[in-house]
Structure formats: structure tokens, C-alpha cells
């Protein structure tokens with residue numbers, strides 16, 4: 001019997017769409033083919049998951065904002081060599097933009113955006129040279145092609161355009177023929193493993209072993225990120241002595257690279273690569289971690305002070321890395337962090353209308369002006385909300401954040417079911433069990449509220465497992481399906497196994513107990529579910545530059561109109577005793593400052609000695625602190641709803657608190 005099962009599994013190991021009782025992999029979507037290790041979850045093609053409710057509103061804001069108009073006036077896109085303009089930008093900016101525009105267009109089924117995508121794709125798909133190279137003739141650097149491939153694979157998933165796969169195969173044939181060229185001192189070298197994302201996508205759809213020869217060669221000849229993460233060089237002690245800045249200390253490289261040892265693991269199966277992922281993220285938290293799951297890098301790793309910045313590219317690339325990591329390893333902790341980044345740092349670096357963004361965001365951000373700040377190397381405009389503050393990489397790369405997050409809310413599982421990896425109002429229509437199509441609608445105001453209702457629609461009764469992530473913070477989560485309670489454990493996936501029929505409902509209540517995190521200088525941050533809360537500060541915008549006569553593309557300085565130097569009056573072990581939670585409706589512009597759907601009311605006292613230093617909030621006073629000022633009512637709102645904020649607070653000394 002055992003021998004027969006083995007023979008069967010060998011027979012079917014080769015690929016997608018195959019499968020039998022002996023084949024343990026998903027039958028309906030392209031899985032990792034041998035010799036790649038099997039990822040725990042299977043990413044669904046673009047368009048399988050659709051946004052609903054407030055997440056759809058957020059994507060519409062993005063479509064009406066910069067993503068939907070940037071190519072109309074920003075010279076790097078309006079005159080791009082990636083659409084054939086002679087002398088136009090021929091490097092990363094076109095591909096970066098497409099990597100976000102493509103998923104946004106197809107998630108919203110927005111005809112205007114789909115029309116925008118077409119000329120880019122038509123030009124790129126006809127740019128293939130006989131030797132396999134593609135893109136603008138002027139560009140001979142491999143890096144932007146790695147980005148373009150990520151846009152092309154998404155485009156293929158949405159459209160099935162038959163020209164995509166041959167173009168990608170020809171390019172991998174070119175890479176195989178041309179010697180390894182991944183120098184440690186160049187972007188294409190330190191980011192070389194980004195090619196593996198598209199390479200594995202392509203290999204899993206074609207079975208062309210030559211593609212794996214390329215990724216094998218890349219991982220053996222490019223910068224060794226596994227070694228780097230296993231012996232993380234930029235510890236707090238090392239940073240104190242001063243470091244030489246370079247590619248290995250660059251925030252975006254590192255954010256992308258958190259997934260590289262994972263990609264290596266899929267091919268080499270060596271546990272040390274998997275360990276490197278975990279060790280790397282742990283070290284980044286320990287030495288450069290900021291509240292909300294990001295790490296500081298302005299432009300280079302810059303420690304734990306809450307006034308150090310994180311570049312927006314570093315946020316959206318970390319999100320994409322986590323989307324890949326949760327699929328590879330099936331670890332719900334990666335999804336906990338992904339949600340935190342998506343719902344806090346991602347909107348916090350942008351104006352609510354998605355027309356302006358920052359290069360660097362700060363947890364304690366009390367003044368956004370053109371001025372010198374204690375960044376590692378960034379310039380004086382880095383925390384402005386604008387069109388291209390400091391440098392235009394984020395201007396073109398930011399667009400992938402929201403749409404790719406929505407796309408990866410749901411994934412397929414190898415037991416022919418589905419998994420809700422991250423939560424947000426959405427709908428997934430996918431194949432399960434023996435091929436039945438099921439639609440699951442997720443009704444929720446998450447992360448502003450912890451109640452989630454899943455409604456199931458099928459054309460016939462069908463048995464399949466539904467896996468639901470129980471976040472590590474959601475102790476005591478209540479899960480109920482068909483009138484029965486299903487047990488849950490925080491930090492795992494719960495499974496509901498039953499024969500489903502149309503009209504079935506699953507209710508999940510994730511308790512949103514207030515909790516605190518201890519930060520730099522013993523400061524406290526307040527969290528509720530995946531949301532981080534910040535002091536609501538009065539914001540006065542001053543336009544300092546306009547970029548268009550009719551479109552609202554502009555640079556803004558933001559000045560505080562209310563005090564910010566407060567310490568909170570609470571016991572950090574029992575924050576709910578001191579904080580009152582007020583919830584309301586989510587507006588059509590979800591992250592608007594004045595319409596925050598959740599407001600926390602808490603008392604604090606001013607700390608008169610805590611003022612500006614180097615144009616940022618001065619060093620956070622070490623807690624516990626004393627103040628002779630009167631107690632004041634304060635409001636905290638979601639980090640993403642603030643453009644000025646205090647997020648790491650000193651705490652007033654009271655008997656019994658620490």
C-alpha cells in the first residue's frame with residue numbers, strides 16, 4: 001500500500017492541476033513543483049480576492065489619488081521609456097508604478113485604470129529582443145527587469161495574456177546564457193533574489209528546469225543575506241560606534257531581503273535559511289524596531305528612537321516580503337505583522353486622500369517641515385507630505401501597498417480548502433474540494449472592530465476546510481459555525497471543517513482588548529487589535545509647492561496647532577482601566593484625521609521640559625515621569641489617521657505602576 005502511494009505521489013508531483021488522493025498538494029492553483037519545497041499556502045491569482053466595504057473605499061481613494069493620476073503629469077512616468085518615449089525614464093520608476101497600478105486596476109475592475117495599464121503592457125510585451133532581453137533599449141541594468149516581471153506576472157493572472165510567459169521564459173534563458181552579474185555594490189546584486197519571486201512563479205507554471213538553474217546560480221553568486229541575518233552586523237552596540245553606510249544597511253534592501261533566505265529555502269531545503277528569516281526579523285526588531293512592526297531606516301538602519309524615520313518603500317516592500325513569507329511558512333505571526341504594517345505605517349505615511357506621501361515617517365512626528373533632522377543620510381525634505389520628498393522612489397513604489405495586501409488576504413490550502421491569512425472586508429471566489437466554486441464574503445469593519453462574519457455561497461453542498469487565523473493578541477477569540485463553537489488558540493489557525501451550503505455563516509469575534517508595548521526609554525505605546533494609537537494633534541497644512549494646475553499634487557509642511565508633549569496617566573499592565581474606547585462609522589475616506597472610526601480617551605499631563613530637538617520631538621523622557629501640570633483629557637486615534645503624532649508616550653509615575 002505504502003509503495004503504491006509513493007508511486008502515485010511521484011506520478012503527480014510534477015504540477016498544478018494534477019492531483020489525486022495521494023497527492024498532498026492543492027489541485028486547483030499552481031503549487032511549488034519539485035524539487036522546490038512546497039509552500040504551506042498557495043497564493044491565489046490576482047482578482048480571486050476582491051475588496052469590499054471600507055477596503056474598497058480605500059482602494060477607490062487610491063484610484064482617485066496619486067495612483068490614478070501620477071502618470072498624467074509626473075515626468076518620470078508621463079515621459080517613460082517603458083512606453084517607448086525616446087529619452088524617457090528607463091530604469092525602475094515605470095515598473096515600480098505598474099507593480100501597484102496593475103493590481104489596483106483589476107481589484108477594482110476599474111475601466112479607466114485598466115485602460116491606463118494597457119499601453120504600458122503592450123509596449124513591454126512587444127519589447128522582447130531576439131536574445132531574450134526586454135524593456136527600454138537604453139537600460140542594460142537587470143534590476144528594473146526584476147520589478148517589471150512582478151507586474152507582468154500579476155497582469156498574466158488577471159488577463160491570461162499569452163504573451164507574458166514566453167517573454168519571461170526568454171528573459172530567463174538570457175539570464176542563463178549571460179554570466180552571473182550580481183555585484184554586492186549594485187542594486188541588481190543585493191536585490192538579485194527578487195528575480196526568484198517571478199522565477200518560481202514561472203517554473204511552477206511551465207516546469208522549465210532551466211529557470212531553476214538561473215535561481216540556483218543567483219543565490220550562489222549574489223549577496224549572502226542568510227549569512228547576514230544569522231550574524232546580524234548592525235546591533236545597537238555596533239551602531240553606537242558608527243557604521244559605514246552601504247547596501248547592507250539600506251532599509252529597502254533589508255525589507256526586501258527578509259524574504260530572500262525563505263526563497264533560498266524553497267530551493268535548497270536547508271533549515272539555516274529558514275532560521276535566517278526568523279533571526280533576521282528578530283534582530284531588526286531588537287536593534288531597529290519601531291512600534292507597528294516596522295524597523296527604522298532613514299535611509300540606513302537608524303535604531304529605536306521614535307523620531308528615526310522609515311522610508312515608505314521600506315514599508316511596502318516589507319509588506320510584500322511578509323505576504324510571501326506567510327505563504328511559504330504558514331506562520332500566523334508573519335500575518336500579524338503584515339496587518340500592522342498595512343493598517344498603520346502604510347496609511348500613516350500618506351495623506352488620507354492619497355495625494356501626498358512622506359519619504360520618512362516617524363512614530364513621534366510633531367513637525368513636518370523642510371529642516372535638518374537626525375536622519376542617517378536622508379535630506380531635509382524627507383518628512384514632508386508631498387509628491388517626491390527627498391527622492392522619487394517611493395513616489396513610484398508606494399502604489400503596491402494596499403492592492404497587494406488585499407490580494408493576499410486569502411490563500412488556498414493543500415487540503416483543498418481556503419485560509420483567511422489576514423482580515424479585512426473582502427470577497428473570495430475560489431475552487432475548493434473536488435473543484436466546486438465557493439464564494440465567501442467577509443463582512444467586517446476590521447481592524448476598527450473585531451467582529452467578522454463570513455457568508456458562504458456554493459452551487460452545491462461541498463465539504464472543505466476553512467482555516468482562520470487567530471492573531472497572537474486575540475486570546476479568547478470566539479468562533480462559531482452552524483450553531484457550533486469551534487475551539488481557537490491565539491497565534492494559530494483555527495479550522496472549520498464541514499459540508500458547506502449556500503447561506504452558511506461563520507462568526508468570528510476577535511477580542512480587541514487594549515494592550516501596551518514598552519518602547520525606547522521605557523515609553524508606552526497603546527494597541528488595540530492590529531491598530532497602533534497616536535495622540536491626536538491639531539494639524540495645520542501649508543502648501544509649499546504645487547505640481548499641477550487642476551490636480552491636487554503638492555508638497556505640504558504640517559505644523560502642530562495643539563500641544564503634543566504629554567505623558568499618559570495609566571497602568572501599563574491594565575490600560576483598559578484608564579482608557580475609554582469610542583467607536584464610530586468609517587468614512588468614505590477611511591483614514592481622515594477628523595473622522596477616525598476609533599477614538600481612545602485617556603488622561604495625561606504635560607511635560608514642560610519636553611520640547612523640540614533637531615526639529616523633531618526631543619528625546620522621550622525616561623518613564624516613569626513626574627509632572628506638576630493638571631490632568632488633561634487626551635484623544636488617541638489610529639496611527640494611520642494622523643500626520644502629526646506621538647505614539648511612544650512617557651508614563652506618569654503613579655503608585656503601583658512601572
Ligand SMILES: [Zn+2]
Nearest residue numbers: 311313393394
Ligand atoms: Zn523609496
